[in-house]
Amino acid sequence: MEKRVYFKGWFLPALLIVPQLAITAIFFFYPAGTAIWWSLFNPDPFGLSTKFVGFANFDFLFSDPYYKESFYTTAIFSVLVTFFSMGLALFLAVLADRLIKGAGIYQTLLIWPYAVAPAIAGILWLFLFDTRTGLISWYLGLLGYDWNHLLNHNEAMGLVVAVSTWSRVSYNFLFFLAGLQAIPSTIIEAAAIDGARFWKRFWTIVFPLLSPMTFFLVVMNVVYAFFDTFGIIHTITKGGPGQSTTILVYKVYSDGFVGLDLGSSAAQSVILLIIVGILTILQFKFVEKKVHY
Amino acid sequence: MAGLTLRNVHKSFGKVKVIHGIDMEVENGEFIVIVGPSGCGKSTLLRMIAGLENVSDGDVLIDNLKVNDKEPMDRNIAMVFQNYALYPHMSVFNNMAYGLKIAGLPKSEIAERVRQGAMMLELDGLLDRKPRELSGGQRQRVAMGRAIVRQPAVFLFDEPLSNLDAKLRIQMRLEIKSLQQRLGTTSLFVTHDQIEAMTLADRMVVMNEGVAEQIGSPLDVFQKPETIFAAEFIGSPAMNIIKAISDGQSVKLENGTILKSLTQFNGEIWAGLRPEDLIPDKKGKIIMQIKMVEPIGASTILHGTLKNSDTQIVSMVQGLFNPRDRQPEMSFSISPEAIHLFNRDTGKRIDN
Ligand SMILES: Nc1ncnc2c1ncn2[C@@H]1O[C@H](COP(=O)(O)OP(=O)(O)O)[C@@H](O)[C@H]1O
Ligand SMILES: [Mg+2]
Numbered sequence: 001m002e003k004r005v006y007f008k009g010w011f012l013p014a015l016l017i018v019p020q021l022a023i024t025a026i027f028f029f030y031p032a033g034t035a036i037w038w039s040l041f042n043p044d045p046f047g048l049s050t051k052f053v054g055f056a057n058f059d060f061l062f063s064d065p066y067y068k069e070s071f072y073t074t075a076i077f078s079v080l081v082t083f084f085s086m087g088l089a090l091f092l093a094v095l096a097d098r099l100i101k102g103a104g105i106y107q108t109l110l111i112w113p114y115a116v117a118p119a120i121a122g123i124l125w126l127f128l129f130d131t132r133t134g135l136i137s138w139y140l141g142l143l144g145y146d147w148n149h150l151l152n153h154n155e156a157m158g159l160v161v162a163v164s165t166w167s168r169v170s171y172n173f174l175f176f177l178a179g180l181q182a183i184p185s186t187i188i189e190a191a192a193i194d195g196a197r198f199w200k201r202f203w204t205i206v207f208p209l210l211s212p213m214t215f216f217l218v219v220m221n222v223v224y225a226f227f228d229t230f231g232i233i234h235t236i237t238k239g240g241p242g243q244s245t246t247i248l249v250y251k252v253y254s255d256g257f258v259g260l261d262l263g264s265s266a267a268q269s270v271i272l273l274i275i276v277g278i279l280t281i282l283q284f285k286f287v288e289k290k291v292h293y
Numbered sequence: 294m295a296g297l298t299l300r301n302v303h304k305s306f307g308k309v310k311v312i313h314g315i316d317m318e319v320e321n322g323e324f325i326v327i328v329g330p331s332g333c334g335k336s337t338l339l340r341m342i343a344g345l346e347n348v349s350d351g352d353v354l355i356d357n358l359k360v361n362d363k364e365p366m367d368r369n370i371a372m373v374f375q376n377y378a379l380y381p382h383m384s385v386f387n388n389m390a391y392g393l394k395i396a397g398l399p400k401s402e403i404a405e406r407v408r409q410g411a412m413m414l415e416l417d418g419l420l421d422r423k424p425r426e427l428s429g430g431q432r433q434r435v436a437m438g439r440a441i442v443r444q445p446a447v448f449l450f451d452e453p454l455s456n457l458d459a460k461l462r463i464q465m466r467l468e469i470k471s472l473q474q475r476l477g478t479t480s481l482f483v484t485h486d487q488i489e490a491m492t493l494a495d496r497m498v499v500m501n502e503g504v505a506e507q508i509g510s511p512l513d514v515f516q517k518p519e520t521i522f523a524a525e526f527i528g529s530p531a532m533n534i535i536k537a538i539s540d541g542q543s544v545k546l547e548n549g550t551i552l553k554s555l556t557q558f559n560g561e562i563w564a565g566l567r568p569e570d571l572i573p574d575k576k577g578k579i580i581m582q583i584k585m586v587e588p589i590g591a592s593t594i595l596h597g598t599l600k601n602s603d604t605q606i607v608s609m610v611q612g613l614f615n616p617r618d619r620q621p622e623m624s625f626s627i628s629p630e631a632i633h634l635f636n637r638d639t640g641k642r643i644d645n
Binding site for chain 1: 370395
């Protein structure tokens with residue numbers, strides 16, 4: 001039997017959903033609408049007048065090598081962050097799942113990084129890797145390695161990937177652990193009796209059964225790498241050196257607020273909006289794929 | 294094929310003791326049923342034999358080889374779980390072939406063994422299906438098939454039939470029995486259902502709170518229960534257990550009824566009378582005041598009390614018995630051999 005509460009009239013229901021609608025309108029529909037609007041205009045450099053340009057902003061973007069490079073950077077960045085944060089989280093979750101004693105403490109500690117805001121995470125890591133004052137870069141210096149992510153493209157990318165991974169592992173860990181604990185223990189035991197040792201069981205039984213969870217997390221992590229890593233990049237590299245860590249969302253910011261090219265910036269946000277839309281559709285399509293157990 | 298030996302096997306979970314020392318010797322090819330109420334430690338015992346739980350004390354031997362410290366995969370056993378534990382993402386074929394693939398058998402032999410197993414269990418047409426596309430009974434068969442194709446030394450069954458409906462349960466019970474006889478594989482079968490135990494077992498282990506109360510053939514256990522627990526647990530309706538005093542020639546029930554007995558024992562006892570051993574007899578000494586009549590088809594169960602007392606007693610009489618014709622009182626007699634005597638303090642059987 002389905003239980004439902006029925007409200008009489010419309011006033012109370014309306015009152016209850018107004019706050020959510022307001023938040024969605026103010027923080028989502030209004031900015032998105034504005035972005036779409038502005039993507040069709042071009043202000044003059046002094047901001048004194050704007051001129052309707054149709055899709056010219058988009059035409060310009062698609063022929064802009066810097067924009068193409070930013071796409072490429074974003075692809076590398078999000079693949080690395082997704083791969084490492086999920087791989088590490090899965091490894092930790094598998095270990096935690098086997099723990100009997102102290103599992104609670106271990107899990108709590110692993111969740112902490114999630115509570116750290118991206119910008120703060122960036123600053124924390126800068127204490128370690130700052131080219132002049134960082135602890136680890138100083139030790140690397142003693143070992144004869146000159147760490148300088150402000151000049152070296154690979155080091156810059158490596159550092160933002162590391163920080164983004166670090167602050168995402170907790171989230172993935174929680175989901176993977178829940179997924180592992182949902183697998184009936186008798187299935188694992190049956191496999192053990194059938195002769196499969198730990199890693200064999202992992203690859204032939206556990207990992208396939210986790211696949212719906214893994215897919216969900218891939219989408220969530222790509223979205224994270226695309227958008228939520230802004231604070232980390234902003235505090236650590238500001239998109240540099242050159243354009244080497246300028247992912248799409250950072251380019252929206254730097255073109256719009258630093259370069260003051262509002263038309264192009266708006267067009268870029270519209271493109272990002274479309275990408276999120278596609279990811280969301282993918283997500284919903286595959287979430288319906290049945291979990292096996 | 295292999296025998297199985299348990300030597301003084303104990304199990305504790307932390308401070309909680311669950312198994313209190315079980316000894317058992319299982320012959321090659323024997324079908325042993327472990328029967329007892331829920332929570333008495335049956336699964337725990339089976340899981341220790343499988344290697345899924347470690348043994349707190351004592352030894353488990355398979356084929357005279359101590360296996361306490363061996364992993365499940367190194368014990369040459371197969372287990373059928375209550376919830377079947379099929380691999381949900383694999384086809385029936387792959388479920389059955391999984392263990393064989395890991396054992397590294399050649400493809401042709403795997404296919405042949407799975408084919409034979411599937412035929413034995415009438416799964417031929419279902420090999421490409423996923424477990425979720427099967428009925429409960431079919432899943433049960435796949436779980437059996439997975440165990441059979443590995444040709445292990447010992448089969449372990451943990452209440453494999455209790456998720457099936459009554460009719461299917463009886464059918465599968467017969468199939469398991471005939472399959473086991475055909476394959477001749479040593480088997481341990483856990484159940485809480487005494488009828489399953491009686492029908493399947495070569496020998497059964499009656500378990501209660503982590504103790505083996507009696508190990509013996511179903512007939513032995515039924516005819517000569519070693520303890521009050523075994524007496525009450527096996528047989529339906531359960532044996533009547535009545536306070537009594539024995540003087541070596543007769544037994545005096547607590548309401549004063551005196552019955553002739555063959556057991557020479559003087560002192561306070563429990564007298565055990567099976568409901569079906571109470572024979573309606575106009576001259577019988579056991580007088581029952583009838584409270585309720587339960588017709589169950591070929592026979593009728595009568596519930597009531599012994600005359601002049603509150604002592605509950607149940608009898609079972611052959612034939613249909615119309616509840617409307619019920620008399621307020623009926624008298625029964627019982628043959629002296631059918632009276633079981635148990636020690637008042639220990640609950641152990643008293644024999645001559
Ligand atoms: N992993 C465990 N940890 C603690 N207690 C357990 C565990 N497994 C079983 N027990 C306890 O051991 C007793 C016997 O359980 P079990 O062997 O499953 O009984 P049965 O199979 O006869 O119903 C129960 O009281 C149960 O609560
Ligand atoms: Mg059990």
